[in-house]
Amino acid sequence: MTKEEEQNGRDDMLIDDPEHQNAQLDAFPDGFNPNYLKVYYGRLFPHADMFKWMSYGNDGKHPACDQSYFGRREFSFTLDNDIYLRFQSFNSASELENGIKDKCPFKIDIGPVYSVDPSKRLAYAQSGDNIFTPVERELVFDIDISDYDDARYCCSGADVCLDCWPLMTIAVKVIDTALRDDFGFNHILWVYSGRRGVHCWVCDGKARRLNNEQRAAIADYFRLYKGNSNSKSKVSLLGPALHPFLVRSYVDVLRDFFEEKLLCSQQLLSDERYEKILEMIPDESITSELRGKWQDSRRPASGKDVNVVRWEQLKHLLQSGKQKAPGIRRCVEEIVFSFTYPRLDMEVSKHMNHLLKAPFCVHPKTGRVCVPINPAICDEFDPTNVPTLSKLLGEINTAGLQAEGDKVWDRTSMGKSIRYFRESFLQPLLKSCKEEIEGSHSVKVQQAKNSLNW
Amino acid sequence: MEVVRSQKKPSSAFASADVVSNIPLYRSPPTLEVRLEDFERFAVDRLLVLRRISDGLARGKKPDEMEKLVNDLWKANMRHPQASEVINKDIISHFVLRLVYCRTEELRKWFLSIETTLFRYRFRLESSDVHRALMTELGIPYKVVTNAEFEGLKDKLTQVARSVSQPLPTSDGTYYKVPFEEVPELVASRRVFIQKGYAYVALNQVVSFIIPHFRSHLSKALVLTNRKWTSMIREQEKDRLTPIVEALSTSYLGPDYSQAKELGEMSLKDIDQVARTAFPLCMRHLFDTLREDHHLKHGGRMQLGLFLKGAGLKLDDALAFWKAEFSQKVGAERFDKEYAYGIRHNYGKEGKRTDYTPYSCQKIILSTPGVGDHHGCPYRHFSEENLRAALGKMGVSSRALDDVIEKAKTKHYQLACTLTYEAVHGSSCDAGINHPNQYLSDSQKTLEAKKLSTQTSFTDVQ
Numbered sequence: 043m044t045k046e047e048e049q050n051g052r053d054d055m056l057i058d059d060p061e062h063q064n065a066q067l068d069a070f071p072d073g074f075n076p077n078y079l080k081v082y083y084g085r086l087f088p089h090a091d092m093f094k095w096m097s098y099g100n101d102g103k104h105p106a107c108d109q110s111y112f113g114r115r116e117f118s119f120t121l122d123n124d125i126y127l128r129f130q131s132f133n134s135a136s137e138l139e140n141g142i143k144d145k146c147p148f149k150i151d152i153g154p155v156y157s158v159d160p161s162k163r164l165a166y167a168q169s170g171d172n173i174f175t176p177v178e179r180e181l182v183f184d185i186d187i188s189d190y191d192d193a194r195y196c197c198s199g200a201d202v203c204l205d206c207w208p209l210m211t212i213a214v215k216v217i218d219t220a221l222r223d224d225f226g227f228n229h230i231l232w233v234y235s236g237r238r239g240v241h242c243w244v245c246d247g248k249a250r251r252l253n254n255e256q257r258a259a260i261a262d263y264f265r266l267y268k269g270n271s272n273s274k275s276k277v278s279l280l281g282p283a284l285h286p287f288l289v290r291s292y293v294d295v296l297r298d299f300f301e302e303k304l305l306c307s308q309q310l311l312s313d314e315r316y317e318k319i320l321e322m323i324p325d326e327s328i329t330s331e332l333r334g335k336w337q338d339s340r341r342p343a344s345g346k347d348v349n350v351v352r353w354e355q356l357k358h359l360l361q362s363g364k365q366k367a368p369g370i371r372r373c374v375e376e377i378v379f380s381f382t383y384p385r386l387d388m389e390v391s392k393h394m395n396h397l398l399k400a401p402f403c404v405h406p407k408t409g410r411v412c413v414p415i416n417p418a419i420c421d422e423f424d425p426t427n428v429p430t431l432s433k434l435l436g437e438i439n440t441a442g443l444q445a446e447g448d449k450v451w452d453r454t455s456m457g458k459s460i461r462y463f464r465e466s467f468l469q470p471l472l473k474s475c476k477e478e479i480e481g482s483h484s485v486k487v488q489q490a491k492n493s494l495n496w
Numbered sequence: 497m498e499v500v501r502s503q504k505k506p507s508s509a510f511a512s513a514d515v516v517s518n519i520p521l522y523r524s525p526p527t528l529e530v531r532l533e534d535f536e537r538f539a540v541d542r543l544l545v546l547r548r549i550s551d552g553l554a555r556g557k558k559p560d561e562m563e564k565l566v567n568d569l570w571k572a573n574m575r576h577p578q579a580s581e582v583i584n585k586d587i588i589s590h591f592v593l594r595l596v597y598c599r600t601e602e603l604r605k606w607f608l609s610i611e612t613t614l615f616r617y618r619f620r621l622e623s624s625d626v627h628r629a630l631m632t633e634l635g636i637p638y639k640v641v642t643n644a645e646f647e648g649l650k651d652k653l654t655q656v657a658r659s660v661s662q663p664l665p666t667s668d669g670t671y672y673k674v675p676f677e678e679v680p681e682l683v684a685s686r687r688v689f690i691q692k693g694y695a696y697v698a699l700n701q702v703v704s705f706i707i708p709h710f711r712s713h714l715s716k717a718l719v720l721t722n723r724k725w726t727s728m729i730r731e732q733e734k735d736r737l738t739p740i741v742e743a744l745s746t747s748y749l750g751p752d753y754s755q756a757k758e759l760g761e762m763s764l765k766d767i768d769q770v771a772r773t774a775f776p777l778c779m780r781h782l783f784d785t786l787r788e789d790h791h792l793k794h795g796g797r798m799q800l801g802l803f804l805k806g807a808g809l810k811l812d813d814a815l816a817f818w819k820a821e822f823s824q825k826v827g828a829e830r831f832d833k834e835y836a837y838g839i840r841h842n843y844g845k846e847g848k849r850t851d852y853t854p855y856s857c858q859k860i861i862l863s864t865p866g867v868g869d870h871h872g873c874p875y876r877h878f879s880e881e882n883l884r885a886a887l888g889k890m891g892v893s894s895r896a897l898d899d900v901i902e903k904a905k906t907k908h909y910q911l912a913c914t915l916t917y918e919a920v921h922g923s924s925c926d927a928g929i930n931h932p933n934q935y936l937s938d939s940q941k942t943l944e945a946k947k948l949s950t951q952t953s954f955t956d957v958q
Contacts, residue, residue, distance in 0.1 A: 223691065223692070224690045224691060224692075225676060225690065225692075225693055226676075226691075226692040226693025226694070227693075248677075248693070252677065255680050255708075256677050256680050258680070258684065259680030259681070259683045259684040260683065260684075262683075262684035262685070263683050263684060263686055282658050282659070282661070283655050283658035283659045284655070284659055285655070285656055285659045285686040285689075286652045286655050286656060286689060287686065288686075289655065
């Protein structure tokens with residue numbers, strides 16, 4: 043575009059004038075609509091990166107690369123008017139990009155890699171044997187804050203604020219540590235779901251090749267709630283000792299979070315709320331002693347938060363040397379776990395064919411982009427400050443005259459996220475994929491050589 | 497596997513010297529010649545073991561009890577006069593029963609479940625050398641944890657052991673390091689310590705990851721066997737193996753009640769008394785219905801009639817009994833004309849003179865009573881309401897009643913009957929009820945023993 047053309051301007055380009063910049067940002071009212079999305083998919087959505095990710099190195103020139111791999115991955119698009127298109131597949135980066143730009147989906151879901159191209163699955167159904175079947179799929183997790191409604195009083199349902207969001211943060215810490223230290227996974231992507239939770243994508247080759255039973259086993263390893271119709275959050279920590287995973291989670295993350303943050307931010311032991319915690323203690327004499335202390339509602343002289351003081355009293359009573367029953371001593375941990383321990387959606391993780399929303403989608407209800415979360419600094423993540431569609435469009439316009447095609451995103455609030463995605467996740471992943479492909483190839487070559495040796 | 501009628505001695509199934517494991521994995525059919533008699537006999541012996549294991553499981557026996565049960569059953573039934581033939585009997589009987597139990601989804605499920613249980617408990621009784629041999633045979637990539645590694649992990653391993661009330665790890669014990677994907681059961685229940693993708697498995701947990709391999713292999717094998725059976729074997733063997741195979745899946749394996757034995761005869765004088773105190777529910781129901789309606793349809797006449805025969809009711813008494821009832825409904829003449837023949841037929845006095853055997857539980861459970869019928873197994877066909885009423889009438893306490901109903905609902909009809917027996921008589925019936933005449937004779941024995949010990953006599957009731 044020449045300077046003359048720029049200055050003449052098109053209708054939808056605003057004048058690059060510092061005085062007008064604020065006005066420009068306000069020019070895009072908050073919202074979510076096909077026009078905004080069109081620009082988003084045109085200028086910001088990282089098509090090429092998604093393609094590279096989903097190819098897991100198979101888009102290279104190495105002879106061992108599987109050229110059909112990307113084409114066997116299922117995508118599903120949810121269009122305007124809730125029209126739902128499943129079993130979409132694409133054979134190249136440009137096909138993917140064009141497909142998205144063309145259909146402008148409100149939501150993109152990613153499914154498994156199948157044994158054959160999903161869009162051709164019906165052709166294979168005739169033979170009777172199960173030819174059309176998932177062969178690879180990331181290990182995924184979905185944590186939703188609406189599952190914590192009995193652990194938070196500030197919000198409920200789809201609402202999130204900075205008082206209850208930290209519940210998500212500690213869930214990320216607990217699960218992420220376990221995935222790396224216990225299960226030995228390395229290529230893990232955490233993503234903000236756009237409104238009220240987080241998703242996790244474990245992309246190691248080993249993880250992608252897990253079968254349903256193994257996925258269920260991992261989900262069960264993480265499961266603590268015994269799903270009672272009475273109390274969904276009933277945690278039962280039986281046994282004279284806890285598994286090292288639970289101990290580590292408690293000591294490193296959960297206990298301090300509960301005592302230093304949650305107790306006060308949710309006023310868990312306030313007059314109206316302490317009864318719920320007392321109900322978790324199976325000893326009448328202890329609960330009535332505590333109730334007695336607390337019903338006397340004088341504020342503590344030290345000026346300390348009443349929740350903190352009461353918690354100290356509770357712990358003291360439960361953990362004193364006098365208490366012999368192991369169930370009593372364990373109560374403190376049970377209370378902490380029941381409020382803070384991660385609550386996963388089991389069904390999402392257990393089945394290879396479960397679809398999950400793609401990162402970098404925009405959430406239709408909030409307009410927020412599903413950006414990656416860095417687990418190492420997840421404490422700093424602020425869901426109320428995640429870039430929205432309208433904000434980004436405003437930023438594009440501001441940047442409009444200086445930025446060239448591809449690098450627009452770098453001039454917006456998306457820049458940080460995409461750079462993180464590329465540098466901390468995608469590059470190490472692709473390096474490892476390349477090594478894997480080359481490695482297994484040379485093994486095969488060696489085997490072939492050996493079998494020729496008489 | 498070749499089946500011959502000759503008296504040839506079967507040769508060993510193992511060509512190789514690798515006989516470390518006493519527990520075969522049944523990977524491939526044995527390549528030996530089997531005598532036809534052995535074919536059937538070995539299968540029957542194994543089937544008895546499997547049936548008793550099935551009973552044990554349904555009764556909720558704990559693992560220790562199951563281990564003992566399996567050990568006892570195996571020793572009692574799977575012996576062979578020649579020690580070297582024991583393993584052949586094991587393998588042959590397994591493969592014969594595969595033919596028997598591959599034929600429907602339900603049969604396959606049952607066989608898979610019980611054979612897996614059998615394998616599990618036999619495995620538990622074996623040494624760690626055998627365990628390692630099996631792991632190798634299954635291609636499971638395990639490593640033995642070195643002493644140095646062990647010291648580093650000891651704290652964590654102890655924590656895990658304590659968390660699941662398992663014996664604490666000691667430095668002379670064995671731990672295996674396997675990729676966590678190999679032991680999903682143990683990972684799911686947090687019974688192992690995992691680190692960097694490896695699970696540290698104690699010796700006594702090894703069975704956990706062998707079992708799924710065994711099970712999935714057998715499951716696939718059964719499907720394949722079914723295909724071969726339907727497409728080829730059944731037709732090929734229709735004069736030789738097929739009749740044996742088809743009979744085996746519904747066979748009754750208990751004592752023969754066609755000849756009423758020691759407990760002597762049933763006399764008409766006692767019959768109401770005996771019906772009230774010692775009949776199983778199915779016969780009690782038929783009996784009471786007969787007394788009330790003075791009639792029973794064919795299925796009921798057969799089931800009750802043969803039962804009474806097995807209980808020692810003589811033909812003349814039987815004729816008198818049925819006539820006394822039926823003549824109240826249809827008249828003496830019609831009885832003689834239409835029903836007497838059937839009774840004599842049951843006793844082998846008419847037609848081809850077959851002395852019919854009283855029906856076993858299995859046969860009764862499989863029968864399908866229609867409208868106006870009262871035969872079949874009440875635990876299967878009665879509504880919960882009716883079952884509760886009927887059992888109450890028999891004197892089953894309300895506590896035991898719930899257990900019985902539970903078993904009936906979960907389709908364990910014979911167990912429901914066994915629990916009824918135990919509730920009514922206050923004594924246990926370990927072998928489980930398999931035949932109404934068994935219920936009767938056991939009841940009578942128990943009542944006789946009680947009578948002798950308490951010195952009370954039966955009151956004579958009309």
